Amino acid sequence: MTLARSLLDKGSRHVAAVASDEVFPLHFIDRSASLRNPVHVSTWYFNDVLDGDKLHQSLDHLLHLGDWKKLGGRFRLDKNGKLEIHVPEQFTSDRPSIHYSHKSLPMRAAEHPLAGKIPKASSRPSFHPAAEEFLLPLTTRPGMPHNMEDYLSSDEPLLSLRVVVFLDATIVSLAWPHAVMDAMGMATVIQAWSLAIAGMENEILTIDGVRDDLLYQATLKPAAEKFALEPYMLIGFRFYLLILRFICDILFGGRRENRIIYLPQKSVQKLHSQAMCEINLHKNEPLKISRGDAILALFSRSLVLAQKRPLLVVVPMDLRSRLRDIFLPSMSYPQNAIQGGHFTVNADETTTKSIGHLALAFRQNIIQQGGRQQLLAMLRCNRELSDSGGDPATLYGPSNAVIMSATNLNKANLLSIPNFSPAVVGARCSEEATGSPGIPSFFNTSHSKIAWRRGNVLMNLGIDQDGGHWISGSFNIRTWKYVEESLKDL
Template identity: 35%
Template sequence: MGVFTSKPTRPAKVPTDTIIPLHSKDDTKSLRPFVLDFTLCFDDVLDAEKLRSSLERLMDIGDWRKLGARLRLNDYGKLEYHIPASFDAQRTAFRYSHMKYETSISEHPLASKLPKPTSRPAVLNSTDEFQSLVRRKDGPTKLEDYLNSDDGQLSLHIVSFSDATLVTLTWPHTFIDAMGRRALFDAWISVLNGLEAEVSPLQGFSTDPLATLGTQPTEPYALEKYQIKGFAFFIFAVRYAWELIWHSKEERRIICLPATHLNTMKSTALSELSACAPDTKPFLSDGDVISAWLARLALSPTLSRTSKRTVLLMNAFGLRGVLANDLLPTDKAYIANASNSVHALLPAHEILTRPLSFTASQVRRSITQQGTRAQIEALAAIERETYASCGRSPVFGDSSMKLIVISNWTKTRLFELDFSAAVVEVGVPLEGRRHGVGRPRYVHSCPYSNGVPIRNAFPVFGRDAEGNYWMSGTLRVETWRKIEEGFKKEL
């Protein structure tokens, strides 16, 4: 038994479904392996049925029914959406589950361990520790779970306590990116508040707004000469694989960066830049400083301070702002993926020995340099060519390069989401907290990567009401130990 197994039977086509292909930035090899759990933790009791019914109603509004699409593979191996003409008890818009505990969240053996702000930078729990809490037992973890079922792409799981609520959405990464997630929440909250007229229409229901992106570049990409090709890419891939084999044990841990610490780092960095160029007024965002800080954290336990190894500090870059004038207008919601990356190439020894201001300024420079419309077009052209010839995304740097990836979600303002319309009882008294009623105290995210390595990758969840930044990262187990030791020495 078990030696010979049959492939799951995939659902039959439903003649009344609307069938449309996924957009160009959705159906990619880099996104297919990922499924994401995303959790909002509230210090209030929310009405679970009100949350469910309002999300269900959203998917009945015009083209928003696309959110209930089923994922299918066509005969050419491409993903496509099969959208039901309507939703009912047999074919629901999304999977819904609800757990209710009569106790306080502080009395639950696992929920009580959810991270809380710290006074100093701290490495906290593993994101994986909370999987059994924030999702249903049979929740999807891979693309095949969607292809082999007739479920929609969204799952809603709510956990209720006597004084708190956890709200988790689960979806495949082919479905949506960070800014698209914010657009989804905004529409959901509008319906929750009885303001259906304020729900923005969808952009790109059946046609791809980004289909022409990169077809007519007007200038070369800034890092075009650093693209790794041929044998050099093979060496890079081998070295990366060797790292994963030789240091196979890794953990995905949560980090709290307190507001006071971030503000001190940023103020120092700006002062240092001003001293180097007295006639200019330097600018650094919080994200620039956080990127530099994370790069040093990831590298210092594993590389010597004299290392000449190239480091690619790659930041995810949302395209909605750059393309707002034509392809992705702001008066419509784009529920899909619309991002690429900006790249800062630096020698490891400069990240480890020069002031944090230097690395932060290089991150800012990469955004300024590569975040223009012309550069977006130029990179998209290289992406098209590389996908066509190699079936993968382009990589920039050199064959010995170490890659660090940062995806900063702060612009989505997730800690400001207002679900107060669903609150039935205030949990933590208002005088004991900074966040408002119906606004999340904590945001939590856990990816399922299905064998795709995400080492040295850091999603930054955002800034809470107290100004603290929350993020997670995937690093070697021994690297986390050394980071923890370093934090303790700073006390």
Template identity: 35%
Template sequence: MLGIWGAAPARVPTDTIVPVHFFDDTPLWRAFVLYSMFVFDDVLDAEKLRDSLDTLARRDGWRKLGARMRRNAKGELEYHVPAAFTNGRPALAYSHVHHDMDTTDHPIASRLPKPSTRPSIVGDPDEFRSLFQPERGPVKLDDYLNTDRPQLGLHIVSFKDKTIICLYWPHTLMDAMGKMALLDAWMLMLQGRAEDIVSPQGGATDDVDPLAELGKHPTEPHKLAGQRLSMFGLAQYGVSNIMDFCRTQENRMVCVPASFVTKLRETALKEIADDSEKPPFLSEGDILCAWWTRVAISHLPQDSQRTIVLNNAYSLRAPLAADLLPSSSVYVSNAIGFINVLLPAHEVFSKPLSYVASAIRHSIKELGTRTQVEAFTAMWRESQGKLPPFFGDRGMHMITFSNWSKARLFETDFSAAVIKPGKKSRGPGVPSYIQNNQFGLILPNGFPIIGKDADGNYWLSGYMNKGHWGRIEEQLAGDSRE
């Protein structure tokens, strides 16, 4: 039951209406529709996958997945949850395409990226749009507001040797850790373990927002408050960088082999061990972001005084585990803050990699505390336009990272739906490749780190100005020889 494109469908009197949470209904999350594509080297049972996810979306606490999105009289978003899901108003948007061929014989699927033995650009995620997006698939918020479309969509493409599964949703629904909770519950349903599924906090059939008080009780100022951009400063930054948003953007996928990351980390730890009395710690994520920052700004002069801002998306679930989001619960919504590192460009180039990685680790320890999260979200609540606070200066070069490694996407186990196992040794029902695509706002220099595959390789992607990726390919070739 779709409404007329361009006008919201008439309200259904029996729907339950629930306001969208404050930290879900923001201009930033309204700007994105996300598509997450998983490639399995097995033939999977599409109907079994569909039925299990559909059954999950009908459960109490999970019905938000099938809610319809509308605006109220104030322009705020709200969920309209059907009293009962039917064929006319399904709990899940679903489509299935079957190709009676191997992927090697398909003009697009034959080009799906494969792991590399050195850091390499292995493909363009946008090239596979015909595989991950169904016909008339949503690309903007209005595609939900002006139809009777459920929040969550499932698109499956079957080949004789592989299965491609794509989930798509508006970012207002959930973040990467919310997606992990969804995948975990879906796997349990698929395995016949429905009794082990935990109901999420703040399900759409009630009006309880677990983060309703977040940001209302700060006890200390944010440590970067003095470097916060005002709305005027943010506008100046936008004007200074408007050409980046107007230029043609190119999307690429990068594979970073496990051995390369291990070598970088060992070298960095040795560098800082000489200056530390206790054993140092740097995560693989710290190292990866530090290394990629240097690569991503390689087009700038080595002696540039320009401020580089590393804008790291950060799940708030861990710092809020003691009160608002207990670790025993799941939260299928958005709980994201941003942790920032500000460094002059010439230091990123001239200092050892351990210097940048240590700055990232220090910022996580300093700005990721419960009290700093409260201070950050307090600034978010009082900001004009419900935008999160930004730090830096109007001439800064901002790089945004969103590291999904903790979501363990490559550990997705759909073995319960395998009809014909593939020939790979990683195990049946485990994805060999994952990519994320977004529609709406295209954020230059925004890099999702998809995660680490079964062989330990990291995968990251992102948009950059046309021409930059060619120079980066040369840079990667040089790094791999060092």
């Protein structure tokens, strides 16, 4: 009988608590319904042979340092049915800090029927099938958790590391539950892991905020401003109307395709320059649009042209960089610390506004909603909803809108932060390999299972060492046609 089975409560599929475990709470943002179930698989492709055991040992070592051990815990429910994390008193072979699996294949990556499909950088904008549609058999393992119920009914640790080694390349995948941290939080783990591999333990930042809910505490103080979007909160009938339309869009909105796009640096520069010219902005003026703003505007415009309805763009905003008095730069915060920025694009704006003007509108909204007082006001609204039994990840906008989730991971630097060069074994075998040894050439993140149907999703995955942008998206065919048309001259 396995340890997990011996821990099962009679009459329950959930694993019982171990009395000696140390208990860590989840925070109020973690309890959002949209964060509870997703298990993400973040995957990096290296043009190097890496020592998988060294990667595992260094990550395991990190989770033995102070409160980093929280990430080696297990999900449990308290007596009131609320999620919490239970960390073993000692990590053992029966109850390890992470689940590690390793596979060595005696072939080059390009010869493998799945790994050979991993997209490569190109000199022109290029479209590729979504990586999860062919990579998941390589990057996941049988029996791994795919949702919260899987975690609660097993003694699985929160993190799963899988390393697949070819003769000339390595695929490294880390599976992690969204209920514990967001992508920026995961980036802090990768940064600390890279330092651990290099033996630079003294430079690893101390983890903070694992016991105290820093954001909850911040919302208990009187708000200096009212949240500007509070009148547009989608609750009650308006929320159910939005969800009904969302379901109809999924079911009857036409065939959807998940794709990855590579935009070389020169194409992104051209798009950005055109957008800047359209709004007559110059580099010496205080208000600028970013390249990410221009990319977001291009996809938003394409979606509205295809759907001919208002668009509600929801952009996760990282709070670590915006609330510096709460999240100290000298500490590490692998947790959920995001709030959604909400931007509405009316259907008629696609005919009256250029990509540049839409990008400027996005930037102005980010500046307004991302200011300290507005963030605290939004957090206060969402915390009060959570206290009353509601969902702290509320939407704000028109109930007849098409929804697009747009995440920009460029700040997370997930194509440059991983530095696994101390784990490189031997010299490179591939003449086509570019970039520095131990630095990935491709990154992707997805759910651990392919969703039957997805909404409209845009994700800037990151910028490679040549300045090219990797982007993933899920849209219907009509929207992709507008995207292709917009990119053809870049």
